[in-house]
Amino acid sequence: MHDPRTWITTPITADLLRGALDVERTERGLLPHRLPGWARAQFSDPQLARAESQPAGVRLVFRTRATALELDTVPTKTVYAGVPARPDGVYDLLVDGRLTGQGSVAGGDTLTVDIATRTAERRPGPAGTLRFDGLPDRLKDVEIWLPYNETTELVALRTDAPVEPAPDRGRKVWLHHGSSISHGSDAASPTTTWPAVAAALGDVELINLGLGGSALLDPFTARTLRDTPADLISIKIGINLVNHDLMRLRAFTPAVHGFLDTIREGHPGTPLLVVSPILCPIVEDTPGPSTLDLAALGAGRVLVRATGDPADRASGKLTLGVIRDELARIVDQRAADDPNLHYLDGRNLYGEADATALPLPDQLHPDAATHQHIARRFATHAFAAPGPFAP
Template identity: 70%
Template structure:
């Protein structure tokens, strides 16, 4: 409807969203979710409630002749007690697939998280208006990528020309699940997360279920993926299980089988790729749990440390090396009856030599440039000629 001369307000509906599995209408706007309502009801304390509401890979998509686009949002800011202030999330505007603008919401709701005390305090904040001007007046495809690490409520979309839902572009839908690295931790922009980089190179539509701290082989995540439309599926497994010291080797193998079995219930022949962990010196030979280095936080330089005992690996504690070996074994075993199941060693994306050349800034997550490197390597290995997701693959 027209709100004032020359402006048109278009309701934010699921038809305008890509990369989300649900859209919740709240009193303070439309809230995209990356897990459906049924899965969210099963999230335990300490689970991915915050991560799944951070819209990594989620974007508004429409066609229009508008030369100016405005989006009213309530951004969810995070403040970690004792740690440096996080940068504001980035909203990127793409026109016909090319970056044409970026904006930030300088204020919003604030979550103050004290990792030492285990407390979270929420303070409501104001909305912000993002404005993208100077666009060409021709008919064009527009996408607004939401921040990968900042919960965002969408209040209003305004344009100076009508908006319409875009037709299908015919691209395959790639559904990916992984840890905070897949969600985009330490990436600079939403299109700079490694899955977004890989999806652009592979010319596919991304649905990113990277859940920071929560790639835990949770059954509710597996069921969400089972029920979601997808032409290509990948799961990156390992680092969070070690971080949390969640299970032993005896439980790990059956849990992986169960997760893959659930995926196959809904996608029996879809190309399915299992990706093992990238190199992380902390946990190559030392099990979890992972802890924050409190001294480093006090110095304004957050880092992580491994607190497990390497001698317990013989008793079944998990390290990244153990997980890589077990995942390779499981995929070999299952592939005998499942020709569409594939494996990718995470060390091909980021290995020990990379650690020496481009170390992980906090000893756990890649920086922005390394996200791009990982995405480019994934695209070549997986979407490239002969890869499991190549256009000419059976």
């Protein structure tokens, strides 16, 4: 059916985006990134490239009287060979801070990843259109949160009234770094990842540097945190190091010190919260590497298992228990000279009782309900008095 309304096309520029640290102009549009170009150039790991280009916490923010809008995008949908396909990513529409609509974009590129061979094949596809109608006919602030699990090229924004950048509300900026759970894992939508929910509860602006599979104490990530303006900073580290079997305790301890030293070069007095991993029974006392359970996969279930030997802890292999003990010790040691450095045991966010009530479906990642649970716990510990992020 022909749409008789007059559409206004607004160029999508960086001043309409929040939560992105860099933007790339492509042949098709604007691609938000969560790591700057210089950092991306230092290590071309495909998993890191996918994670940082998936716009967790990134949103278009503008002010308008429009009652209808359309957003053309080219999503990249990642498919893992042999793993059941996941539904399309979700876009959340907020009007004056309230969730008003949700939608998905069909089409786009498809990236098929073969975990066994560590290869990937990309198949290009067409742009798709997200549309929202029936918005209130008044001046309002609109946010379109992009899917946390689909790399998204922004092609065109159309509205039936002019658009201007939304004013800065003067809220504190919370910069958070973590693993796939912080990235979003199996949350229901971009505004329901635990960092997004916690940011709403704390009334802060979120910059989410949750990088699925890639919270690995990389120096370029520390320098990115150092160079990003923020009022509050948290880093949640540990689970990826175990699952990749990346380093031993001898390397872990100075790497954590170096990571914190780098952040403090740019944020010497900013409240900085170090968060250890939530409970994950398969790697509490068993080292990695962790891998998909092929027998379960053959039966149509996605489960993760740890393949290490618990006896190897004696030679310095990392487990979550080892990491929590060492992070607590490091923060306690440094806090004598750094009163704005704080520690939170991740089991206060999700512990043994929670694992019974809200088990991890694949033995590694929380489900949508558990994201909400973790967010409320974090907001209580961090944003409420006497927490480190309390006003």
